[in-house]
Amino acid sequence: MEQERFRIPAGAVIACILVILFVLACITGIGLWLKSFLSERGASKQTENPVQTQEAVVTEAPTQQPDAVTTDKPSDTLITGTQVTPDTEKTAMIAQCMSAVVSIDITMYDGTQEVDAGSGSGVLITSGGYIVTCNHVVEGAASIYVFLNDGSQYKAELIGNDSVTDIAVIRITDSRVFPFATLGNSSDLMVGEDVYVIGNALGQLSNTVTEGIISGLDRDIEVDGQSMTLLQTSAAINSGNSGGAMFRADGTLIGIVNAKSSGTTSSGATIEGLGFAVPIDLAKPIITDIMDYGFVTGRPYLGVTTKNISYGYGMFSYYTYPQVVSVIEGSPAEIAGIMENDIIVAINGEAVSSSTQLRVMINTFKIGDEITVTVQRGNNTYNLSVVLQEKTFK
Numbered sequence: 001m002e003q004e005r006f007r008i009p010a011g012a013v014i015a016c017i018l019v020i021l022f023v024l025a026c027i028t029g030i031g032l033w034l035k036s037f038l039s040e041r042g043a044s045k046q047t048e049n050p051v052q053t054q055e056a057v058v059t060e061a062p063t064q065q066p067d068a069v070t071t072d073k074p075s076d077t078l079i080t081g082t083q084v085t086p087d088t089e090k091t092a093m094i095a096q097c098m099s100a101v102v103s104i105d106i107t108m109y110d111g112t113q114e115v116d117a118g119s120g121s122g123v124l125i126t127s128g129g130y131i132v133t134c135n136h137v138v139e140g141a142a143s144i145y146v147f148l149n150d151g152s153q154y155k156a157e158l159i160g161n162d163s164v165t166d167i168a169v170i171r172i173t174d175s176r177v178f179p180f181a182t183l184g185n186s187s188d189l190m191v192g193e194d195v196y197v198i199g200n201a202l203g204q205l206s207n208t209v210t211e212g213i214i215s216g217l218d219r220d221i222e223v224d225g226q227s228m229t230l231l232q233t234s235a236a237i238n239s240g241n242s243g244g245a246m247f248r249a250d251g252t253l254i255g256i257v258n259a260k261s262s263g264t265t266s267s268g269a270t271i272e273g274l275g276f277a278v279p280i281d282l283a284k285p286i287i288t289d290i291m292d293y294g295f296v297t298g299r300p301y302l303g304v305t306t307k308n309i310s311y312g313y314g315m316f317s318y319y320t321y322p323q324v325v326s327v328i329e330g331s332p333a334e335i336a337g338i339m340e341n342d343i344i345v346a347i348n349g350e351a352v353s354s355s356t357q358l359r360v361m362i363n364t365f366k367i368g369d370e371i372t373v374t375v376q377r378g379n380n381t382y383n384l385s386v387v388l389q390e391k392t393f394k
Contacts, residue, residue: 093249093250093251094196094198094209096179096251097181097196097198097245097247097251098149098198098207098209099148099149099150099179100123100124100125100179100180100181100245100253101121101122101123101124101149101181101198101199101207101244101245102121102122102123102124102131102146102147102148102149103119103120103121103122103146103147103200103203103206103207104119104120104121104122104133104137104138104144104145104146104147104156104170104200104243105118105119105144105145105147105203106118106119106120106137106138106141106142106143106144106145107141107142107143107145108140108141108142109142114142114143117140117141118137118203119200119203119204119240120133120134120137120138120199120200120203120240120241120242120243120244121133121137121198121199121200121240121241121242121243121244121245121257122137122146122170122243122244123181123243123244123245123253123256124178124179124180124181125180125181125183125253125287126178126180127177127178127179127180128171128178129154129156129171129172129173129174129176129178130159130169130170130171130291131146131156131169131170131171131172132167132168132169132243132256132283132287133167133168133169133170133242133243133256134166134167134168134242134243134256134257134258134278135161135162135163135165135166135167135168136166136223136242136258137168137242137243138158138161138168138170139161139163139168141158143155144156144157144158144170146170146172147206148178149206149207154172154174155172156170156171156172156173157170157171157173158170159171159290159291159294160289160290160291160293160294160295160296161290162286162290162295162296162299163226163356163359163360163363164226164296164299164363165228165278165282165283165286165296166223166226166228166258166278167256167278167283167286167287167290168243168290169287169290169291181245181247181252181253182251182252182253183252183253183280183284184248184250184252184253184254184280185252185254185280185281186231186254186255186279186280186281186282187279187281189214189217189231189248189254189279190214191213191214191215191216191217192213192214193213193214193248193249194211194212194213194248194249195211195212195213195214195233195235195246195247195248195249195254195255196209196210196211196235196246196247196249197209197210197211197212197233197235197236197237197241197244197245197246197247197257197275197277198210198244198245198247199237199240199241199242199243199244199245199257200240200241200244201238201239201240201241202238202239202240203239203240204240205240208238208241210235210236210237211235212233212234212235212236212275213233213234213235214231214232214233215232215233215234215274216231216232217231217232219231219232219276221259221276223258223259223276226356226359226360226363228258228259228278229279229282230258230259230276230277230278230279231246231254231255231276231277231278231279232274232275232276233246233255233275233276233277234275235275236275237257237260237275237276238260241257241260241275242257242258242259243256243257243258244256244257245257246277253280254279254280255277255278255279255280256277256278256280256283257275257276257277258276258277258278259275259276260274260275260276294393295391295393296391297390297391298367298390299363299367299390299391300362300363300365300366300367300369300388300389300390300391301331301332301362301388301389301390301391302331302332302333302338302358302362302373302386302388303327303328303330303331303332303333303334304324304325304326304327304328304331304333304338304344305324305325305326306322306323306324306325306344306355306358307322307323307325307355308320308321308322308323308354308355309321309322309323309343319353320353320354321343321344321345321352321353321354321376322343322344322352322354322355322357322358323341323342323343323344324338324339324340324341324342324343324344324375325340326340327339327340331389332386332387332388332389333373333386335386335387336373336384336385336386336387337382337384338373338375338384338386339377341377342375342376342377343375343376343377344358344373344374344375345374345375345376345381346372346373346374347361347362347371347372347373347374348371348372349372349374362388365388366388367388367389367390368387368388368389369387369388370385370386370387370388371385371386371388372384372385372386373385373386
């Protein structure tokens with residue numbers, strides 16, 4: 001007879017498994033509760049001494065944070081947007097320089113009527129209202145108007161001008177004591193020095209300040225047909241800056257802005273960042289002569305005022321020449337027989353194409369030189385001998 005085997009019912013197995021899982025869950029829950037309980041007790045102990053924690057926050061943070069921003073971590077200034085303290089010495093210097101720089105507007109005659117003709121800049125150089133500017137800013141002006149940085153405006157008179165150095169001096173006739181620039185020295189300038197240019201940019205943005213460096217010394221540049229030795233700077237210069245100031249970092253005036261190069265070269269290269277100024281050491285004796293005498297001493301003169309006209313004998317043979325508008329009494333021109341309306345066509349056989357070129361050519365000679373001036377008078381041509389003399393009057 002076969003013996004019967006013992007078998008555990010399936011339901012009992014399942015029940016055992018569930019009991020085991022329940023016991024494990026209870027053990028886990030008790031462990032988590034104990035951990036939480038112990039953590040809460042530890043936290044409660046930490047809050048029993050709040051004074052010490054407050055002292056750490058109040059005493060340490062205010063003393064360290066400014067140091068981290070202003071000295072140890074300067075880059076944090078840019079990241080957080082914290083304002084950088086300005087260089088007050090530099091801004092004060094520039095403000096003082098700006099007070100001495102003026103904007104200039106001129107008018108010229110159109111028939112019998114005065115019309116707006118241009119704008120430029122200038123620099124007050126005495127408390128009495130003397131202003132140095134460029135000759136090409138005020139040359140031929142019927143009226144000159146000056147605008148100061150404080151908003152005041154005045155009418156100025158021309159004291160004298162010099163086309164060779166492109167320097168002119170004008171004056172405000174007013175009893176006010178004016179701010180003025182201190183003349184510096186340009187002979188000891190070095191390439192790379194910081195400079196500031198201030199002027200009436202575009203003839204509309206008065207006292208615009210641009211910053212750059214001295215890019216070159218003793219540059220031989222031709223301006224309006226006249227060869228000049230100028231300072232070169234990288235500071236931005238625009239139309240309207242002519243006659244304005246170039247200041248050194250110490251606030252002294254070391255140049256009178258008079259030219260810029262723009263556009264392209266003959267080879268097609270783009271011109272950028274080429275600005276020029278008359279060195280103040282070159283300008284000083286010119287300014288002194290003009291203030292003392294109204295003209296520059298030691299210079300030969302012809303003694304005529306001219307205007308450019310087109311002249312020729314056929315439809316396709318017209319050329320530009322200077323025509324005499326007036327002849328100064330007792331001048332070399334009058335003594336030689338040059339007359340009003342004469343057309344000057346050559347000097348020593350070299351053609352003259354404009355009033356500017358005539359002026360440049362005369363300045364290449366010395367006092368006492370005898371030159372031949374060829375003039376067209378009606379249908380006749382005359383070669384007149386002229387002995388150049390020194391100008392001794394305004």
